[in-house]
Amino acid sequence: MAFDIKGVLAPFSALKQGTKPPHTVRYPKEKKETAARYRGLHFNDLEECIGCGTCATICQNAAIDMIHVDGFETNSGDSGLRPRVDNGRCCWCALCVDVCPTGSLNLTKDYVYVSEDPDSFLWMPGVDNPEGKENLSFQSAEGKPLLEYERIPMHELEGTERVKSFAEVLLGYNEEEARKEAARCVGCSICTDICPVHMHIPEYINAIANGDDEAAVKIIYDNNPLGETCGKVCTRRCETVCAIGHRGEPIAIRWLKGYATSTVNNADLIEKIVNPEILPPNGHSVGIIGAGPSGLTAAYYLSLRGFNVTIYESKSHAGGMIMYGIPKYRLPLDSIDKQVEYMEKMGVKIKYNTKVGKDITLEEMKQHHEAILIGIGFEVPYELGLVGENEEGSIQAVNFLRNINSDRHVEIGDKVVVIGGGNVAIDAARVSRRLGADVTILYRRRVEDMPADWEEIEGAEDEGVHIHPQAIPLEIILDENKKVKALKYANAEMIPDPEGGRPRPKIIEGDEHIIEVTSVIGAIGQSADYNFIPEDIKNQIEIKRGRIIVNEDQQTNVPWLFASGDIANRRADAISAIADGYRAVKGIEKFILKSENK
């Protein structure tokens, strides 16, 4: 073989590299700048983080656990925990970063950490490296979110269509939509904490996502026998803290509950699916006043626990304000009846048309029952305090809604003014629209101050309700037949509260107006009628601002007397009433069984 002289000499050309500058960085004098997206050690903005633990869930290396940070206080809507990263397990994939629903967790450009102590490789990002904030590198904001921030839209009737009848406005999710919406959930259960009755939200949502609606229904009935009602009208505090809501639209928790429960269309089927364990009768008897959500909830779970429960209800139907207050386009009658029928099947006895204080006294009740729960709600409307208030054409919203829900005719004419800014005012206004009237809502403060649900406000506006904020009614003007003819009101300006509280409306002198109306509907709040409670008991229990004071078991100062729902709970909504009823079950059971053991 020929001698390859070129091939022998060629490698020596490498020597010329010796004269060239080196490629390497002179570490540690010189440090290489990392790329803008470099995936280094974690940093967590503790204030932004809500402790949802989604980072821990996604970590395929199980490198994250959620722990309490000493001395760090958090608000509601926050688990109070913060992620800790085991840098011995982490592979810096940054899935945790891309999944973090608040964007609080990001990676930094720092990557050197030296310590002799192996335990110190467990880091609390943001706690152990506060300086990381200045060195952020790989950030979720740069990419597309891993989670789904857009809610599956709900079908609803058009505003113009809605006002033609009392047909339900929300048409509900179909199966596919419900599965998709449910699949957006990260299962963090921050919602569970804030729900007054702590419904097992991630669990039933997960069941829906997995196509098991029956399991979802069963889970819902764990602590809420009015799931279908809540699925339509709940005030859904859960959705306000939903982790997804921080950068997107919260999971439609309420509608998913509505979807699951509406798949069960009769009481027999509910029984078959829920199939609750019913303890044998324990010989104890409980009386409940009022078949509103709180009374019904208490009655249902007490019955399951073996108690003999009777509800005394003054009206011919159960449900309380969800039956006689909430309009049918939000909550149809057959839905309530189905839920109540199921509870009756489970042993709840309801004495209809029986008003305590008239048809039976509290003392008589006490002779039959060892404990009594009062759940009579707030039925007595506040007066507007205006001249002309008690004449024809001036009506109260709760009475108006009750009559409409009872299929009675109410003459309101074609020009209605509703006074108030809460949900009751909105309901009265939207019902009036359905009766064909032009409707204006007068509210003292700004629209953003209205206590009503924003979705309800939007719904009302879609239906053509006119909202006139910062308007204070002064006088109802009557015609010669003492019938309401017009309303005088003044515009108001908002005066900031020097102490930082919410601004107060103040009448602008001379800015007064008169509008012609056929009816004025008052909706400025309600209170309870406690006349059936004998004086000696009234003296023992404590009533503050119209509400009965109870302990955490819903027990009053009179040990056998319990109170729940609107009369005991400032939040005054269905789910709080249900939560009260649920707590009362434990309280009553504790009270009766303790007396028994004495």
Add this chain to the structure above:
Amino acid sequence: MREKETTIYLGPQHPGITGNMMVKLKVAGDTIVKAETHVGYLHRAFEKLMEQRTWTQSFPIVCRICVPEPDPNEENLARAIEEIEGREVPERAKYIRVMVLELARLATYGLWMGGQSGSMGLYTMPQWTIGDRDYILDLFEELTGGRVYHMYIWAGGVRRDLPEGFTDRVLKTLDYLENRLPDYDNLLFNNALFQKRAQGVGIIPKDKAIEWGVVGPPLRGSGIKHDVRIDEPYEVYDKLNFIVPTSDGCDVWSRALVRRQEYEQSISIIRQVIEKMPKGDYYNKIPNPLTWQVPPGEAYVKTESARGEFGYYVVSDGSIKPRRVHVRGPAYVHGVSLLEKILVGANIADVSFIMNSLGTCPPEIER
């Protein structure tokens, strides 16, 4: 006189290649009579792990199957899922994927040149090629946030769009790498010593290559023109112009020549990609990774990795986790069965030399 046979245990710590495996050699003098490959030192149960992870969680796992070239793993898993799901991938993402895959090939060939030279004692070469590879890793760092493990290609596209001005920096690096080739040639490919060592060594006969399951540069180095990018094009390879070099010496030298030419082909492919890459979306977002269910189905997909045909068989039972992910990498064939055959008759000093020429990669053998 017949020489007495002895047994030598090569490995399991980095037996002339990176990674842990062992070759039990029966030798007579310094000639190998019998070779037995032993693996099992690196088993991390990745395939099994994925059955306990969600689809998205599987991506940071598969990339770790191959340290030098993680990207075909990511691309395979992504494409298999996309095939089962029928998920569209934006055109831009496909171009970006090809760019990543070809950059990875360049980086891997850089490592191979270093390993191939190092295994014959030519230590300047690894200093150069591993240093030059770092310029590619700089690009990866900029694009993906990681130098070695990219976690970048995933189902539906890629994780982030290209940073501002990224393609200019890629082109600059390509020019640099291209200009380095004459240096590489002088030191390695034109080096008479290398040619002497490599020619006629580690023979994979052309008529056996397919039967033995050989793929990639070793197959093409045995004169058989096979390359998944051409034969069953994926992503946008069918829109790009490149040739598939072959060489029919069937030895270490032929395999080296094939890689040397492919290095230039990859540079050209990336330049074409940059020219043709459309604007637009880079990622067709998958649903919530915690609940994302891939519909029931199965797919077998493959890429042409730097070591050859790399396949993934993925089965979904419709749940949030893979039912099965089977990885069929080239190193299993090359490093286990093929090695046993072609080491027979070789010199002890050539064992790691031959292993390097096959692209043997124990982490990929064991998954």
